[in-house]
Amino acid sequence: MVLVSAARDYVNRMLQDISGMKVLILDSQTVSIVSVVYSQSELLQKEVFLVEMVDSISKSKESMSHLKAVYFLRPTLENIQHLRRQLANPRFGESHLFFSNMLKDTQIHILADSDEQEVVQQVQEYYADFVAIDPYHFTLNIPSNHMYMLPAVVDPPGLQHLCDRIVDGISAVFLALKRRPVIRYQRTSDIAKRIAQETSVKICALHVLSEPFICSLKITAVEKMIYLVNNSSGMQKLMYQQESGLFDFRRTEMSPLLLIVDRRDDPVTPLLNQWTYQAMVHELVGIHDNKVDLSSTGKLPKDQQEVVLSSEQDAFFKTNMYENFGDIGMSIKRMVDDFQQVAKSNQNIQTIEDMAKFVDSYPEYRKMHGNVSKHVTLVTEMSKIVEERRLMLVSEREQDLACNGGQVAAFEAVTNLLNNESVSDIDRLRLVMLYALRYEKESPVQLMQLFNKLASRSPKYKPGLVQFLLKQAGVDKRTGDLYGNRDLLNIARNMARGLKGVENVYTQHQPLLFQTMESIIKGRLRDVDYPFVGNHFQQGRPQDVVIFVVGGTTYEESRSVALQNASNSGIRFILGGSVVLNSKRFLKDLEEAQRIAKSSTNVV
Amino acid sequence: MATRNRTLIFRKYRDALKSVRVPTSSSPSTSSVRGGGGGGGPVIELVSTSLLNPNRKYAPLSTEDPGNSSKGALTVGLPPAWVDVSEEIAANVQRARTKMVELAKAHAKALMPSFGDGKEDQLTIEGLTQDITGLLRKSEKQLKRLAAAGPSEDSNVRKNVQRSLATDLQNLSMELRKKQSTYLKCLRQQKEGQDGDDLEMNLNGGRSIIDDDNLDDMVVESVNELAQIMKDLSVLVIDQGTIVDRIDYNIQNVATTVEEGLKQLQKADRTQKRGGMVMCATVLVIMCAVMLVLLILKTILF
Numbered sequence: 001m002v003l004v005s006a007a008r009d010y011v012n013r014m015l016q017d018i019s020g021m022k023v024l025i026l027d028s029q030t031v032s033i034v035s036v037v038y039s040q041s042e043l044l045q046k047e048v049f050l051v052e053m054v055d056s057i058s059k060s061k062e063s064m065s066h067l068k069a070v071y072f073l074r075p076t077l078e079n080i081q082h083l084r085r086q087l088a089n090p091r092f093g094e095s096h097l098f099f100s101n102m103l104k105d106t107q108i109h110i111l112a113d114s115d116e117q118e119v120v121q122q123v124q125e126y127y128a129d130f131v132a133i134d135p136y137h138f139t140l141n142i143p144s145n146h147m148y149m150l151p152a153v154v155d156p157p158g159l160q161h162l163c164d165r166i167v168d169g170i171s172a173v174f175l176a177l178k179r180r181p182v183i184r185y186q187r188t189s190d191i192a193k194r195i196a197q198e199t200s201v202k203i204c205a206l207h208v209l210s211e212p213f214i215c216s217l218k219i220t221a222v223e224k225m226i227y228l229v230n231n232s233s234g235m236q237k238l239m240y241q242q243e244s245g246l247f248d249f250r251r252t253e254m255s256p257l258l259l260i261v262d263r264r265d266d267p268v269t270p271l272l273n274q275w276t277y278q279a280m281v282h283e284l285v286g287i288h289d290n291k292v293d294l295s296s297t298g299k300l301p302k303d304q305q306e307v308v309l310s311s312e313q314d315a316f317f318k319t320n321m322y323e324n325f326g327d328i329g330m331s332i333k334r335m336v337d338d339f340q341q342v343a344k345s346n347q348n349i350q351t352i353e354d355m356a357k358f359v360d361s362y363p364e365y366r367k368m369h370g371n372v373s374k375h376v377t378l379v380t381e382m383s384k385i386v387e388e389r390r391l392m393l394v395s396e397r398e399q400d401l402a403c404n405g406g407q408v409a410a411f412e413a414v415t416n417l418l419n420n421e422s423v424s425d426i427d428r429l430r431l432v433m434l435y436a437l438r439y440e441k442e443s444p445v446q447l448m449q450l451f452n453k454l455a456s457r458s459p460k461y462k463p464g465l466v467q468f469l470l471k472q473a474g475v476d477k478r479t480g481d482l483y484g485n486r487d488l489l490n491i492a493r494n495m496a497r498g499l500k501g502v503e504n505v506y507t508q509h510q511p512l513l514f515q516t517m518e519s520i521i522k523g524r525l526r527d528v529d530y531p532f533v534g535n536h537f538q539q540g541r542p543q544d545v546v547i548f549v550v551g552g553t554t555y556e557e558s559r560s561v562a563l564q565n566a567s568n569s570g571i572r573f574i575l576g577g578s579v580v581l582n583s584k585r586f587l588k589d590l591e592e593a594q595r596i597a598k599s600s601t602n603v604v
Numbered sequence: 605m606a607t608r609n610r611t612l613i614f615r616k617y618r619d620a621l622k623s624v625r626v627p628t629s630s631s632p633s634t635s636s637v638r639g640g641g642g643g644g645g646p647v648i649e650l651v652s653t654s655l656l657n658p659n660r661k662y663a664p665l666s667t668e669d670p671g672n673s674s675k676g677a678l679t680v681g682l683p684p685a686w687v688d689v690s691e692e693i694a695a696n697v698q699r700a701r702t703k704m705v706e707l708a709k710a711h712a713k714a715l716m717p718s719f720g721d722g723k724e725d726q727l728t729i730e731g732l733t734q735d736i737t738g739l740l741r742k743s744e745k746q747l748k749r750l751a752a753a754g755p756s757e758d759s760n761v762r763k764n765v766q767r768s769l770a771t772d773l774q775n776l777s778m779e780l781r782k783k784q785s786t787y788l789k790c791l792r793q794q795k796e797g798q799d800g801d802d803l804e805m806n807l808n809g810g811r812s813i814i815d816d817d818n819l820d821d822m823v824v825e826s827v828n829e830l831a832q833i834m835k836d837l838s839v840l841v842i843d844q845g846t847i848v849d850r851i852d853y854n855i856q857n858v859a860t861t862v863e864e865g866l867k868q869l870q871k872a873d874r875t876q877k878r879g880g881m882v883m884c885a886t887v888l889v890i891m892c893a894v895m896l897v898l899l900i901l902k903t904i905l906f
Contacts, residue, residue: 009605021687021761026855035852041842043851044768049761051851062757066683108610112617116625120618125608175606291850306847313845352820356785356827360778362834370846 003132003574004312006176007037010128014070014098015046023050023067023092025057027079030072030100032131032141032289036310054082057091068094074129075099080107084114095119100129101168129172130576133290134311136565137558138576140169141289145579146589146596148191148551149264149472154600163191166578167198170258170548173576174203181258181546183533184525188479189262191550196260200533256544257520259530263551263581264473265480266512268402268437270554270586271430273395275506277328278321279555281309281378283582284385287555297381307374316371322559324507325382332375339372393417394427395506401434402483402509405494407442410435411450418453425458429465430583436466438483440475465587468594479529480512513547513557513575514564520545521569546574552585553577684758686750690765693743693750697772700739704779707732711787715794729787736780737829743773744836756865770840773833781830788823 069092185196311318484490502508714725
């Protein structure tokens with residue numbers, strides 16, 4: 001709830017003190033930020049009667065001085081330029097500027113220079129710089145996400161841009177939570193280290209500016225005490241050392257933990273096909289900012305071509321988003337039956353009272369009807385896709401490759417599926433990738449055979465993609481124990497699970513994130529693998545943990561986080577990523593990165 | 605939740621830059637003196653700046669009024685006419701709301717056991733109900749006037765204002781209906797209670813039948829009106845939780861309709877230019893000219 005309510009609070013505060021008719025002006029990023037937490041009808045209640053994009057509004061010439069302009073933008077160069085043009089020829093009566101992150105002084109200078117007509121009434125920084133798609137899951141929707149796989153020398157400004165956006169997003173989350181975190185990062189990932197360090201610098205800068213961080217108050221009090229004691233008694237060094245223990249304890253007791261990990265530590269999760277509702281819709285169709293675009297999947301009535309899947313607004317979705325496909329089918333059938341009963345009773349109008357009841361309950365009836373049609377359409381679409389691509393068969397193999405051992409059997413199974421005509425190209429590619437990730441070292445000859453077969457079967461396959469993946473996320477590059485075969489305890493656990501059998505073959509995979517969360521809960525996250533930034537050190541267990549995955553999160557992982565939070569372990573997890581991945585997006589990022597890497601080596 | 609207010613710094617910069625800008629913009633002779641605040645402005649300022657900047661040329665004082673430097677201050681124009689309509693509707697809605705509160709009180713009073721026969725209570729209730737329904741009807745008619753044609757930003761604002769008022773109206777109608785139905789239900793229960801006691805009083809029996817008819821009529825009437833209003837408003841009201849309720853969807857739609865509108869306008873322009881009328885007219889003029897020339901030739905030759 002934290003993320004969504006923080007974003008909503010910010011938007012409320014922006015709009016509440018300004019009376020009269022307003023126009024809300026957003027840019028392409030803030031429109032996502034606002035749309036997922038605020039609805040159009042709520043805006044209308046706040047008297048915002050027009051919503052525009054800052055780049056299109058610059059082109060129009062109509063003067064609407066009876067409206068007050070509320071700008072909510074990211075503090076980027078283009079936005080400042082747009083604002084300059086707007087302020088030089090203002091179209092609206094008043095302007096109120098809100099920025100989603102910190103402004104540089106030069107930017108304020110530029111704005112002040114162009115505000116000759118003095119229309120700007122306030123300039124504020126409201127740190128809603130993340131897209132809060134679920135209560136414990138946020139994303140940043142960064143288009144140039146693939147840059148994280150490339151070394152810094154290839155495109156330094158592009159990589160810097162990516163890092164800046166991520167650092168801005170993460171600091172906005174902590175500013176919205178009003179906490180100052182202790183930062184840990186994955187040792188083996190350069191970009192994670194870079195982001196951790198840059199975030200630390202930015203947050204320290206904020207602390208120096210004495211911004212409202214709760215921790216800082218306590219810390220300064222202790223520091224003052226130390227200063228007084230030092231000056232009065234003269235036993236300086238000794239006292240400070242004694243006090244520093246207290247200092248640390250106080251700080252770590254309240255400080256949340258920020259853990260920055262790299263997607264390449266767990267490349268398996270984005271490649272797998274999903275069978276729980278939200279993850280499945282994203283994998284097969286695609287969810288963007290909680291909207292699903294069904295227009296490409298055949299003829300649908302106009303109001304079902306694009307639908308909203310938000311756990312905040314849809315009670316049925318909220319209870320069923322983490323259920324697997326079979327259970328969803330049952331729930332939907334129940335919902336349809338309920339609805340049909342209501343519909344039948346509505347058709348059976350005989351007395352005046354029935355009529356009155358029908359008219360009274362008509363809005364709810366309409367809403368229910370819309371909701372039922374939406375879910376039925378989605379499930380029908382997904383069933384169709386599952387049928388076409390033989391996903392039941394393919395996914396069983398995938399889960400086997402991800403969870404169970406047995407190289408020989410796996411090789412045979414993958415070869416069979418590659419020979420199967422009805423399996424699509426992308427599924428073949430995924431199978432080979434999963435095999436390669438697991439059995440990278442075990443039998444190179446057979447691996448080569450698979451590569452060749454893949455290349456011969458799939459005409460659109462870009463050669464070398466699997467090898468590129470192995471170079472990025474191979475066994476030597478990974479920190480975590482992805483397959484549970486590195487230490488004895490995990491091997492024993494796997495064997496026990498194999499003997500016990502699993503409840504559902506299709507959902508047996510647990511993302512690596514689950515293990516990371518367990519280690520954090522038990523306080524056993526190894527310093528060797530996940531060092532601290534700077535000289536911070538946290539002894540106890542944190543109460544709030546924000547895990548940021550550079551390269552993107554998946555809905556399977558957000559499900560893991562949500563279930564973990566629901567189990568009341570005393571620690572609250574929040575998950576964030578640069579994008580939300582599905583297998584298509586992950587493969588696209590890989591291809592982009594491979595293309596750029598190839599072209600840069602050609603140049604060099 | 606952390607925020608930071610940058611308004612003071614902004615104002616400081618703005619005032620500083622304004623004082624720099626004012627002298628340089630008011631006369632052309634000062635254009636050579638930039639950034640240091642030369643030229644027009646009070647004498648004292650000029651002296652001090654020339655002391656501070658001995659290198660600057662001494663530029664003559666400008667006779668222009670420095671107050672003109674705000675080139676063309678934004679004329680806060682009057683809002684367009686439809687804003688008056690929307691304000692009127694909003695005022696009606698407010699009036700209806702206050703009347704609803706009175707109606708609720710009247711309902712409560714009428715339901716309480718009393719000594720009189722409650723006719724005046726009934727009258728006040730009927731009167732209030734009719735007033736409210738009248739206000740809602742009037743507002744609904746005026747709402748239709750708010751709609752505008754053509755894809756412009758103004759029409760989007762109007763559409764949104766319409767939607768917001770439609771939602772308010774619909775909510776009011778539903779509330780009215782609910783209050784009425786609970787009142788009528790309570791009344792019916794009371795009557796049945798009374799009838800149970802006075803079985804022998806034929807007068808009462810006669811009256812209760814008539815009252816039952818009245819009640820039914822009232823129910824039918826209110827249901828009818830509510831259905832009417834809801835049908836008219838349902839086009840305008842946004843269903844919460846659907847795609848239409850999303851801000852980004854509405855922006856996209858606006859963009860596409862504006863583009864569509866532009867395309868249509870351009871197409872219309874082109875067809876009009878290419879239009880048959882213009883062609884015919886040009887052809888006729890040419891033919892007239894040709895005929896005239898032939899006529900002149902004929903008279904000259906013969």
